[in-house]
Amino acid sequence: MELSCHTLIVGAGITGLTIARELLARGTEDIVIIEKENSLGAHASGRNSGVLHAGIYYSPGTYKAKFCVEGNRLMKEYCLDHELTLNQTGKVIVTDDSRVDSLYELKKRADQSGAESTIIDRNKLLEFEPYAVPSEKALYSPNTAVFNPKQILASIKQELADSGKVKFIFGTVYKRLKGSSLAITNDGNIKFEKFINAAGSFADKVAHSFGVGYEYKVLPFKGTYKKLVKSRDYMVRGNIYPVPDLRNPFLGVHFTRGYDGCVYIGPTAIPAFGREEYGLLDDLSWETISILGRDALLFFTNDAFRTAAMGETKKYFKTYMYSEARKLVPELKIEDIEDTPKVGIRPQLVDWKNKKLVMDFIILKDGDSLHILNAISPAFTCSMAFAKHVVNEL
Numbered sequence: 252m253e254l255s256c257h258t259l260i261v262g263a264g265i266t267g268l269t270i271a272r273e274l275l276a277r278g279t280e281d282i283v284i285i286e287k288e289n290s291l292g293a294h295a296s297g298r299n300s301g302v303l304h305a306g307i308y309y310s311p312g313t314y315k316a317k318f319c320v321e322g323n324r325l326m327k328e329y330c331l332d333h334e335l336t337l338n339q340t341g342k343v344i345v346t347d348d349s350r351v352d353s354l355y356e357l358k359k360r361a362d363q364s365g366a367e368s369t370i371i372d373r374n375k376l377l378e379f380e381p382y383a384v385p386s387e388k389a390l391y392s393p394n395t396a397v398f399n400p401k402q403i404l405a406s407i408k409q410e411l412a413d414s415g416k417v418k419f420i421f422g423t424v425y426k427r428l429k430g431s432s433l434a435i436t437n438d439g440n441i442k443f444e445k446f447i448n449a450a451g452s453f454a455d456k457v458a459h460s461f462g463v464g465y466e467y468k469v470l471p472f473k474g475t476y477k478k479l480v481k482s483r484d485y486m487v488r489g490n491i492y493p494v495p496d497l498r499n500p501f502l503g504v505h506f507t508r509g510y511d512g513c514v515y516i517g518p519t520a521i522p523a524f525g526r527e528e529y530g531l532l533d534d535l536s537w538e539t540i541s542i543l544g545r546d547a548l549l550f551f552t553n554d555a556f557r558t559a560a561m562g563e564t565k566k567y568f569k570t571y572m573y574s575e576a577r578k579l580v581p582e583l584k585i586e587d588i589e590d591t592p593k594v595g596i597r598p599q600l601v602d603w604k605n606k607k608l609v610m611d612f613i614i615l616k617d618g619d620s621l622h623i624l625n626a627i628s629p630a631f632t633c634s635m636a637f638a639k640h641v642v643n644e645l
């Protein structure tokens with residue numbers, strides 16, 4: 252293969268697709284998207300919880316805070332216009348008395364981001380979720396909704412392909428850069444004028460091939476799910492979440508009624524051995540050794556990571572997951588929970604200079620290339636609004 256194009260995008264996840272859509276809307280013709288897999292949604296974009304977040308959690312001034320509310324609105328509009336699945340279930344965040352302060356901190360963050368939310372009392376909470384722990388106070392988010400990720404990916408892909416201006420090449424892996432404008436793939440070379448790195452869990456490696464972002468490396472975390480048995484899933488109507496530890500980018504074990512009607516519990520955020528280790532130990536490579544080294548280093552140098560790693564690893568055990576989940580729905584019995592094959596990897600970026608988990612998305616621009624790192628949750632929700640910003644940057 253020898254090709255040339257105006258804009259080359261690496262990665263056909265939601266980040267790459269929405270950026271292509273935005274470029275197209277602004278008149279860019281001749282876009283090529285390469286994707287190493289043979290189908291859409293093989294990684295994070297097809298393996299997430301499918302929750303359209305409402306912008307409650309994020310620190311003011313971050314990309315997450317800026318784009319979640321608008322991203323939620325744009326994605327809802329897209330689903331409604333294209334008649335895609337959208338369950339507008341809302342969500343409650345519950346807490347015991349010891350963390351009511353954090354609930355008010357969430358409310359403050361939501362207000363600062365322009366996210367609609369209300370502190371509700373026990374009676375109101377039980378109206379929304381009759382089986383939720385009857386906490387004195389809870390936070391209600393009316394704009395949280397649930398979508399079908401693969402359906403959205405397929406719809407955007409079709410729209411792009413139909414334009415005749417976007418070419419998809421599946422099963423093609425970006426390997427390295429030659430000169431300043433030639434991408435070497437496993438299947439030939441592609442000359443480009445602009446380059447966008449939307450490679451998800453490999454975005455750090457792609458950026459390094461351009462000589463940028465050496466201080467960042469991905470540390471993978473595994474998100475597994477359990478679900479409620481059908482006969483007991485009446486206990487959850489929409490979404491029941493705990494107040495999370497705001498020092499970490501994970502939201503804690505929660506209940507979500509998915510687009511398929513099943514009630515999922517999770518996801519976990521357990522340190523994983525590989526960037527695509529979906530099964531137990533099925534992506535072992537030389538990198539596993541350095542991932543373990545990075546885990547160990549953070550474990551000893553970063554308090555928040557240590558607390559999260561210890562708490563999360565226990566979630567491999569059903570009894571522990573059950574004890575966490577029961578804090579949200581006290582009537583839950585251990586036999587109400589069953590395993591699922593649903594699993595995703597969260598490619599969490601670490602800033603190795605400061606030995607910290609990176610909390611926000613990162614955009615690195617270098618000449619005609621732009622690299623999106625740490626597109627972790629809620630990047631699916633933010634994607635359409637974030638894409639506008641990325642294209643402005645480009």
Ligand SMILES: Cc1cc2nc3c(=O)[nH]c(=O)nc-3n(C[C@H](O)[C@H](O)[C@H](O)COP(=O)(O)OP(=O)(O)OC[C@H]3O[C@@H](n4cnc5c(N)ncnc54)[C@H](O)[C@@H]3O)c2cc1C
Pocket residue numbers: 261262263264265266267285286287288292293294295296297298299300301302303304423424425426449450451452453454457474475518594595596597598626627628629630631632633
């Ligand atoms: C368990 C879990 C639950 C989540 N829940 C939610 C949620 O409820 N709501 C929400 O908004 N977000 C959620 N997220 C986050 C969201 O799914 C991701 O932030 C988002 O999908 C990232 O999209 P992406 O396009 O950047 O990455 P990806 O979907 O990983 O896409 C990147 C693509 O690049 C390809 N690629 C990589 N390297 C190369 C290469 N060298 N050459 C060619 N192609 C390459 C990959 O194959 C992949 O298809 C969740 C994530 C996980 C893991």
